Amino acid sequence: MPQFLKTFLRRPAGAVGLTLLALVTAMAIFAPLIYPASPWEMSGIPFSQPGENGMLMGADTLGRDIAAGVVHGARISIVIGIASTLTALLIGVTLGCVAGYAGGALDSAIVRFTEIFQTIPNFVLAILLVAILTPSIATIILAIGLVSWPPLARLTRAQVRSVSTREFVQAARCQGQSTLSVVVRHVLPNAISPIIVLGAMTVAAAILIEAALSFMGLGDPNYMSWGYMIGAGRTVIRQAWWMSVFPGLAILTTVIAINLVGEALNDALNPRISRA
Template sequence: MANPVTEFWRRYRRNGAAVVGLAILCVVVAMALSAPVFFPTNPLRLVGPAELWPLTDARFPLGTDSLGRDIAAQLAHGAGTTLIIGLVASLVATTIGVGIGAAAGYYGGLVDDVLMRFTEIFQTIPNLIFLLALVAVLGPKIEHVVIGIGLISWTSVARLVRAEFMTLREREFVLASRAMGMSDLRIIVTQILPNAIPPVIVLASLIVAGAVLFESALAFLGLSDPNIASWGGLIGEGRLLIRTSWYVCALPGLAILLTVLALNLIGDGLNDVLNPMLKNR
């Protein structure tokens, strides 16, 4: 058996689109990491004339927004914000979802009924409205945004994990674990969870993409943290100028589009690798 990392890459590589997605994501990550080097000052500082078109001034290659802030700097710093919000929100959603889904799927019966009704309540609330209400009440801070996005995204994880657990708990190796006297928690964590994780990873990557969109939507409506540069915030700034200086919206819009596309492609690629049904094809 080959080294698992090389084996993983060998399978992943077969999906060309997924490799492109990974490349785009690498560029975004590189942007985020290099932002403090190339744009050491606060990107929200006013640095030049307002509404400067891209490629007209060498100091501001991507132009400036309505207040004269450097768009390139905002994009670079925004990349980090976007990624962190996406990742942390996805982590929050996955943690809640795995916990609830695992308990519901493993125990079944009344536990399952109660937890699934609870999940359904969350599913029926319109996501964006819930998020807006939450941020409006708690205040537009980045932590609140992240938690809010996590709270609206966990239901799909819970449903997936529950379904996985329900099939896995019937498998004989779980029976064998019970026969040797293993505790429920230990069975859930060491026996079933490692087998249920691959599809969850795929879903988590898609939740990151969803979180990026939610954050952008919030920022666009002016409800994200105004003290941090983000792509959605930039679009929000630019929406009033869309007839004249449309690039202010278009550039971050393009960045969001590419990032979300990349994350979806990666999700597909992970699905191909991790979904055992497709193995050996």
């Protein structure tokens, strides 16, 4: 682990990304302390510019504090990003392991099933699922998870197929270990590195999908989110640019931070590839 951390932090991208991500996470965790009042509360004069009337990032058309919305919106974006990625990992890694290790007809069936999902654009399918299930945090997490698992399944399948042919896996089979034991104890630990990297990238993609859904009015109406704020401010962007710019910068910063961390993870977990 110390060597892993040294390799990770040696990359400027890793240090910068981790710092930015830590700041966003801290903002999400301590949002009730930073802005105790509800972000929906009308606490100022409508259209107040940044810095006016004690509002750091200005106010929206109803007098709601933009800074409070950005801080509280961080929690929603991070929770949905992580939870939907875990859902995608659960589905994708499970199907990928089964397909890669079993092979044969079962492998072909899972591959064809995965290809069906990949023929439909992710965002279109997410819109359809959320619209059918009615917008809420749970349905958004489920929808994003259901559209994000195919790349994880394909990567897991390829990794498992590669690792399954190695000598130590064959030795474990000869010792009489069960299939589940071989996969969990020997195959997955040696195939997990690229899956972790892709999982980190999936969090960033999930945050973008959630923001797009909220922008279109398909977010949870009970929670403030960055996408909702951008959507609410788009009609007055010429008169009040700050309503859309600040939440947009929050999304941009978070996604860049996650991608930088993902690149550094790739270098740390695959040192030979990064040196090449």
